[in-house]
Amino acid sequence: xxxxxxxxxxxxxxxxxxxxxxxxxxxxxxxxxxxxxxxxxxxxxxxxxxxxxxxxxxxxxxxxxxxxxxxxxxxxxxxxxxxxxxxxxxxxxxxxxxxxxxxxxxxxxxxxxxxxxxxxxxxxxxxxxxxxxxxxxxxxxxxxxxxxxxxxxxxxxxxxxxxxxxxxxxxxxxxxxxxxxxxxxxxxxxxxxxxxxxxxxxxxxxxxxxxxxxxxxxxxxxxxxxxxxxxxxxxxxxxxxxxxxxxxxxxxxxxxxxxxxxxxxxxxxxxxxxxxxxxxxxxxxxxxxxxx
Numbered sequence: 001x002x003x004x005x006x007x008x009x010x011x012x013x014x015x016x017x018x019x020x021x022x023x024x025x026x027x028x029x030x031x032x033x034x035x036x037x038x039x040x041x042x043x044x045x046x047x048x049x050x051x052x053x054x055x056x057x058x059x060x061x062x063x064x065x066x067x068x069x070x071x072x073x074x075x076x077x078x079x080x081x082x083x084x085x086x087x088x089x090x091x092x093x094x095x096x097x098x099x100x101x102x103x104x105x106x107x108x109x110x111x112x113x114x115x116x117x118x119x120x121x122x123x124x125x126x127x128x129x130x131x132x133x134x135x136x137x138x139x140x141x142x143x144x145x146x147x148x149x150x151x152x153x154x155x156x157x158x159x160x161x162x163x164x165x166x167x168x169x170x171x172x173x174x175x176x177x178x179x180x181x182x183x184x185x186x187x188x189x190x191x192x193x194x195x196x197x198x199x200x201x202x203x204x205x206x207x208x209x210x211x212x213x214x215x216x217x218x219x220x221x222x223x224x225x226x227x228x229x230x231x232x233x234x235x236x237x238x239x240x241x242x243x244x245x246x247x248x249x250x251x252x253x254x255x256x257x258x259x260x261x262x263x264x265x266x267x268x269x270x271x272x273x274x275x276x277x278x279x280x281x282x283x284x285x286x287x288x289x290x291x292x
Contacts, residue, residue: 002196005046005060007053013095015064015088022068023061023092027053031098032290033089034060037107037130038208039175039201040273041067043193044106047279052286059096063109064088065207067200074160074210077218082135085211086116090123104128104286106275108211111135111219114259117233118226124235126289130282131241131272133255135215136223141250149248152178156209157216168205175201184271193276233260238289240266240274240282264289 004010008026015021024042032052034045042060049058062069064085078084089112093101103124105113110132117127133141142150156163167174175198183189189197201208237260245252253265266285270278 002199003043003046003192005043005049008049008058008060013061013092015070016084016091017072019064019070019072019088021061021064021070021088021092023059024049025057025059025096026050027056027058029056030290031057031059031093031096031101032286033093033101033103034058035063035089035103035105035109035112036060036066037105037109039178040107040197041200043067043196044273044275046276048275048283048286051279051283056290057096057098059093059098059101061089061092063112063211065211066204071204071207074206074213077214080207080210080214081218081222082112082115082214083119083218083222085112086119089113089116090120093123099123100125102126102128102286102290104130104289106130107132107272111215114233115219115222117235117237118231121234126292127233127235127237127260128286128289129237129239129241129256130274131244133244133252134223134259135219136227137255139216139220141244141248141255143249146248153212153215156212158213160209160213163209163213164206167209171202171205172198182272184277188271188273188277233262236262236264236289236292238264238266238285238292240268240285242270242272242274243267262292264292 005024008024012020036044045060103113110129117124275282
């Protein structure tokens with residue numbers, strides 16, 4: 001049986017263009033939307049969501065193309081653009097009666113959250129980012145052999161066909177390699193949770209690849225257009241990440257400050273799956289953001 005977030009209601013809610021998203025919703029109070037990363041589902045927020053639900057309405061959707069959400073065919077460049085996925089999140093929250101909300105994303109979900117903050121500043125009141133840099137900057141900071149840490153970005157950027165076939169042919173080995181390499185220990189991902197992530201990812205290879213392919217094409221175009229136009233994040237922003245700047249040779253805080261003038265940039269000793277490895281630290285960072 002697939003693990004769930006205890007005490008949360010599981011709903012199907014409308015996104016955009018006829019897509020429906022699965023979401024876990026719980027708690028009462030001002031709304032906070034939490035977006036998951038790769039290769040995960042909304043379940044990654046189970047510890048943090050339970051803590052925040054004490055005084056917030058917490059909404060944890062599966063992104064389009066992931067988990068139990070719809071997985072439309074990528075028949076155009078915009079289907080898995082972060083702009084479209086961000087619009088999904090705004091529509092989902094509106095369906096629950098929230099026209100303004102705080103938004104926190106991890107990994108792929110953080111890129112969706114970043115785009116939502118740029119496209120919908122009147123809707124996103126606070127923005128939390130876990131362990132990424134913006135798409136445009138991500139490609140710029142990867143150089144030489146150090147870029148091997150992100151080999152999957154290059155694989156899934158290839159034209160349709162080969163990446164999907166290669167990954168589908170060894171899906172558990174592929175997705176499991178990230179669950180193992182990016183975790184600091186086995187306790188963060190119990191066997192049932194790890195199995196749930198593998199099952200969900202195995203069933204979503206084409207849409208996951210399409211999500212990543214968008215980050216090598218249309219998402220770059222959108223980021224560059226905003227950068228050139230001087231569009232910036234106007235809400236308070238908190239970034240919590242590993243010290244990727246030291247590892248890859250760039251100033252992570254400066255990268256983020258170029259996009260977010262009102263920035264709280266924090267480094268963590270936790271691994272990539274920090275919401276599961278260090279939920280107290282992540283919850284504290286989110287609570288600090290919500291009071292700024």
